[in-house]
Amino acid sequence: MYKVALFNKIPKESQNMLSENKYILVNEQISEVDGIVMRSMDIHDMKFSRQLKAIARSGAGTNNIPVERCAEEGIVVFNSPGANANAVCELTFLGLLISSRKIVDSINWTKNLKQDVAVTVEKGKSQFVGPEIKGKTLGVIGLGNVGHLVANLGVKLGMEVIGYDPYISVKNALSLSWDVQYSDSLDELYKRADYITIHVPLNDETRNYIHKDNIKLMKDGVKLLNFARDGLVNDNDILEALESGKVSYFVSDLPNERLVGAKNVVCIPHLGGSTPEAENNCAEMAVSQLTEYLEHGNIRNSVNFPECTMDRYPNTKRIVVLNKNIPNMISTLTSVLAKYNINIIGMVNKSQGNFACNIIDVNGEFTEEQVREMEDFPGILRVMLIN
Numbered sequence: 001m002y003k004v005a006l007f008n009k010i011p012k013e014s015q016n017m018l019s020e021n022k023y024i025l026v027n028e029q030i031s032e033v034d035g036i037v038m039r040s041m042d043i044h045d046m047k048f049s050r051q052l053k054a055i056a057r058s059g060a061g062t063n064n065i066p067v068e069r070c071a072e073e074g075i076v077v078f079n080s081p082g083a084n085a086n087a088v089c090e091l092t093f094l095g096l097l098i099s100s101r102k103i104v105d106s107i108n109w110t111k112n113l114k115q116d117v118a119v120t121v122e123k124g125k126s127q128f129v130g131p132e133i134k135g136k137t138l139g140v141i142g143l144g145n146v147g148h149l150v151a152n153l154g155v156k157l158g159m160e161v162i163g164y165d166p167y168i169s170v171k172n173a174l175s176l177s178w179d180v181q182y183s184d185s186l187d188e189l190y191k192r193a194d195y196i197t198i199h200v201p202l203n204d205e206t207r208n209y210i211h212k213d214n215i216k217l218m219k220d221g222v223k224l225l226n227f228a229r230d231g232l233v234n235d236n237d238i239l240e241a242l243e244s245g246k247v248s249y250f251v252s253d254l255p256n257e258r259l260v261g262a263k264n265v266v267c268i269p270h271l272g273g274s275t276p277e278a279e280n281n282c283a284e285m286a287v288s289q290l291t292e293y294l295e296h297g298n299i300r301n302s303v304n305f306p307e308c309t310m311d312r313y314p315n316t317k318r319i320v321v322l323n324k325n326i327p328n329m330i331s332t333l334t335s336v337l338a339k340y341n342i343n344i345i346g347m348v349n350k351s352q353g354n355f356a357c358n359i360i361d362v363n364g365e366f367t368e369e370q371v372r373e374m375e376d377f378p379g380i381l382r383v384m385l386i387n
């Protein structure tokens with residue numbers, strides 16, 4: 001039996017994928033669990049037990065998880081790339097229209113009308129006039145699963161779209177409309193865009209991505225959207241730019257104390273991925289990746305270990321080894337197997353950055369004691385035996 005902890009709200013349909021005869025589900029418990037399925041809860045300060053083998057993030061961003069520490073502890077972290085991208089794309093366009101047509105202010109104004117509503121509406125509506133988005137220029141920073149959909153939809157809605165992403169994947173580049181102007185100059189994007197939307201992960205490279213120096217380059221009255229992460233846009237600098245009118249509107253799906261209630265800021269309570277479709281897609285993907293790893297050792301969509309899968313050879317035991325990407329690891333593994341006269345039937349080794357994974361199908365009696373012996377070698381992070 002595997003014990004899996006659920007953090008945050010995970011849809012029942014996905015919980016049901018964890019069959020009762022193989023899985024025990026517990027809520028927000030960290031001790032002695034084999035896996036965790038979670039969403040946005042911050043677990044940086046948590047201590048993990050040696051039993052924890054994998055964390056599956058139902059969603060895209062993993063900045064709430066200590067991904068590097070997990071790798072060092074032999075814990076595979078998965079995410080659900082693309083599974084909520086359409087939901088975020090749709091809400092981003094709502095944000096775009098909100099920023100253009102003063103929708104939120106106008107709704108709030110209308111809510112307070114008590115009498116002569118039709119007359120007052122016609123008299124007062126001119127204060128909420130705002131431009132159409134057709135024909136305007138949209139700058140999209142980050143052309144990943146969300147960003148490339150946003151760029152393509154902008155084109156469909158008649159916008160000129162400039163996209164910037166120095167690390168764009170081949171898959172997303174191929175899915176990008178020919179009409180999206182791909183730029184390798186952020187400055188050009190800042191100078192030309194009437195609307196700028198950011199869709200990059202939060203990490204040490206991207207923190208404070210938008211700050212006073214690049215805001216200076218933007219058009220006067222530019223509208224800015226953040227449906228990615230708090231921390232990408234420098235709070236002080238954006239609030240100053242809103243005050244001066246340099247930025248006319250800021251729509252954020254990631255509110256914080258500084259932004260809530262600030263002038264010309266519209267905050268949405270992190271609803272980008274909050275549709276039943278996206279929640280189900282993400283949780284289904286997270287759960288199936290977790291079970292595939294715990295039961296078969298296959299790694300798909302991990303953010304700290306390489307993609308590593310192998311079809312199971314019949315009548316074998318499977319050994320899964322996570323190790324540092326350093327010399328002599330394979331010879332170490334095979335020497336332990338040779339010592340116990342274990343025959344390798346199939347093997348795959350993949351590395352990425354500082355970490356690597358091996359899947360080895362063997363015949364012969366490989367035991368938990370021998371697993372521990374393998375695990376004791378420097379550089380070996382975890383060994384899992386799957387019968």
Ligand SMILES: NC(=O)c1ccc[n+]([C@@H]2O[C@H](COP(=O)([O-])OP(=O)(O)OC[C@H]3O[C@@H](n4cnc5c(N)ncnc54)[C@H](O)[C@@H]3O)[C@@H](O)[C@H]2O)c1
Pocket residue numbers: 060061062081082084085088141142143144145146147164165166167168169172199200201202205206227228229253270271272273274
């Ligand atoms: N509001 C929400 O509910 C919600 C939902 C999904 C994702 N997100 C956030 O949005 C981010 C993007 O989501 P996604 O699904 O498109 O992720 P993704 O990983 O598919 O795409 C991220 C893109 O950013 C690019 N990138 C990385 N560093 C960059 C840089 N310095 N400059 C420009 N581009 C850079 C990458 O090459 C990649 O193409 C996630 O990391 C997550 O934090 C928020």
Ligand SMILES: O=C(O)CC[C@@H](O)C(=O)O
Pocket residue numbers: 039040058059060061062084270272273274
């Ligand atoms: O879990 C959520 O509700 C939001 C997820 C979203 O921020 C993501 O990074 O995919």
